[in-house]
Amino acid sequence: MAPRKIIIDTDPGVDDILAMLLAFSALPEELEVLLISVTYGNVDLQNCLRNVISVFYHIEREMAWRKSVGREPGFETLRKSKPLVAVGPEHPLDDEMLMADFFHGRDGLGGIHESHPHLTPADTWKQMFSSADDSSDPAQDIVAEEMKKTETIFTPSRTPAHQEILALLRENDPNSITIVAIGPLTNLAMAAAEDPETFLRVREVVVMGGSIEGAGNVRSSPPSLAQPRAETKEPPFRLIKQPPGPIRNMLNLRNQITPTAEFNTYADSYAAARLYALTSPRPRTTMPPVPPAPPGQPEGEDTPPHLEPYPDKLSRRLKVTLFPLDITEKHVMTRGDFHAAIDPQIAAHSPLAEWAAVFMASTFGKVGSLHPEITGDAVGLSLHDPLCVWYCMIRDDPKWDVIEDEDIRVETSGQWTRGMNVVDRRSRKRKEDGDDSEVPGDTDGWLTGGSGNRVRRAVASPGEPDDFGRVLLKRVFLS
Secondary structure: OOOEEEEEEEOOOHHHHHHHHHHHOOOOOOEEEEEEEEOOOOOOHHHHHHHHHHHHHHHHHHHHHHHHOOOOOOOHHHHHOOOEEEEOOOOOOOOOOOOOHHHHOOOOOOOHHHHOHHHOOOHHHHHHHOOOOOOOOHHHHHHHHHHHOOOOOOEEOOOOHHHHHHHHHHHOOOOOEEEEEOOOOHHHHHHHHHOHHHHOOOOEEEEEOOOOOOOOOOOOOOOOOOOOHHHOOOOOOOOOOOOOOHHHHHHHHHHOOOOOOOHHHHHOHHHHHHHHHOOOOOHHHOOOOOOOOOOOOOOOOOOOHHHOOOOOOOOOOOOEEEEOHHHHOOOEEEHHHHHHHHHHHHHOOOHHHHHHHHHHHHHHHHHHHHOOOOOHHHOEEEOHHHHHHHHHHOOOOOOOEEEEEEOOEEOOOOOOOOOOEEOOOOOOOOOOOOOOOOOOOOOOOOOOOOOOOOEEEEEEOOOOHHHHHHHHHHHHHOO
């Protein structure tokens, strides 16, 4: 059976790391990973890239160790074909950047690069994504030669990530590549804006994002109203381009805390709205309004290409399968299951187990502090991103329960609801897509035929959610 070809668009992040490890642990007939497309998100772009490089670094060490002790090296799909790694933009389509470093740590892995520098790859990785080929510096020449070595398990690219996505879609047959988007959707939105028809060659876009029935996960406890502004503490989400101080802190608390949005959608709500619009028979009906022009620039002049409208006629609709918090939060890896699998590997001196134990200890500690009612081995990490990879690995299992063609939209300009997934909960029925007759009062196109988005939403997975963490651990660590 031919493997499913995938691109992973990621902002590592602890659960992103687990998702990549699961993908690379797949059997060759299950997955072929073509590209790791790196975006900002949980932390800044350079830390996200360093964490991607760290995954490959520790997999290489792990495979060497396994061979040295007579074990199967594992990571079969990675050994069969090495993926590209490409880097995307440092900020959303039209906004300042925010991060989830309050949860993942400032480096995305609980501060591991500072607390355990011996587990961090050498900084030469930074040069792998710069212009080494054209440099007259002998040191850069060495870097360029290193990049050409066949024994490395990934290929660094100096092409922007969204252009690498388009290149792969052009080079491969239509409907042969699935994009697994487990970070903000900026890279995908930029690719779709640059060449919509090429982007629509994708088989499916699997998105970890949104919250439909429940609360969001972009939240924090606000300061006391009696607290002087000058003493406002640094909030967990930061507008990093603004100078530190009380003004930045108050902006964060005002603009970045919401009870309704999930982080990936909130981080670039314009990108999510534009991507989902491509699922509509008429994308213009759900496209977000163009944001206000920057200060000093007249309205309507020089709209950036990534914010331009799509062509009126497109050859097909985009297939998006959404994994919102409603389903991902139920799939948990407990601290007890993690230690049961990992402790014997650490005792045997597994490099991968040693690395994972450090950042997972920090993560379980953070989860425990956020949920003091859960203690000890029962503390669990929701496997948001790995579940999307698992879906691609066992896509044909009939026990996946997916709602078809749901009109899910993204709020981009609400004062309180930016990043919220909006669905119509009224009992009225939408007209069929071929029925263009006007529905009185339906100014937003919720009921008119051909209007609105058509998003697939996963609501249940095969097996029990509590089992998934153990399945992942067994796959990755061969425990």
